[in-house]
Amino acid sequence: MLSHIRGLRVTQLVAILTCAMLATGFAAVADHTGAWVDEVVITVQDDPSAAIADLEAGRSHIYTFDITDPDLFDRVLADPGIDYQFVVGGSSDLRLNCYGPEFEDGRLNPFYSQKVREALNWLLDRHYIAEEILGGLGYPKWTQFSTQGPEHAERYPHIMEEIEEYYAFDPDQADQQIEEGMLALGAERIDGQYYYDGEPVKIIIANRTDLPPYPEAGDYVAEQLRWAGFEVEVLYRTGSEQAVLRGRPMSEGAAQLFTGGWSMPSVFPTEVHSWDQFYTHRVMPIGLWTH
Helix, strand or coil: CCCCCCCCEEEEEEEEEEECCCCCCCCCCCCCCCCCCCCCCCCCCCCCCHHHHHHCCCCEEECCCCCCCCHHHHHHHHHCCCCEEEEEEEEEEEEEECCCEECCCEEEEEHHHHHHHHHHHHHCCHHHHHHHCCCCCCECCCCCCCCHHHHHHHCCCHHHHHHHCCCCCHHHHHHHHHHHHHHCCCCCCEEEEEECCCCCCEEEEECCCCCCCCCCHHHHHHHHHHHCCCCEHHHHHHHHHHHHHHHHCCCCCCCEEEEEEEEECCCCCCCCCCHHHHHHCCCCCCHHHHC
């Protein structure tokens, strides 16, 4: 995303999987509403692999959530008994703790610097995440707008193109700007590594384990930050476990970067509400959005 928004986004394609359900008599009852079955049983299934197994075994007939694992999707493609649809899905992002410049314990937070935050746009290759980690089941995304939404695709495509061109993957540009930002914060660079008050500058990543393209994309982010001169610690957490860290005061610095994602329950005629959601604390007056 752009420098002052918290992170990088990759729009995911959602494969909604269904098995055909046969019914008769549609024309006979034109005003019928609801399901053409005697009973509808709805269950919760958090594991997409288990959901596909249920479809294959006939234990369920419809699964209505994201499939972003390329191997699992290949399994769907190989089964003639499972139908699917591509639709505009949710998005994945990086959320940055911007508190600072120091945490309560005196550690330096690199993401307090606007220059360092902006440099992530050049440091991270969105195309690599979409094509290699998601296996092509996604599109790179540079702003909060959906790549298939009205703002991006119809109203302001020329502006979106300029943003994408300006923030194209460029690690050398990222390295230069990160150094400028870190030196301005009072850090020094020795043999390519950043130090503050004689200690290595560490970035702690709270990496989701249950939300593709994470944890793989989070590991990629960690590798790029190490290349840029930081010491990196990765905490592997489920969504609920990560929420505990996000709920703690940002001044503690329990983590500086959170991998996450957003659902898209409908196709919006306009996405102007996203300015309020992602640029202010009025929609989400918690943790990351209050700094």
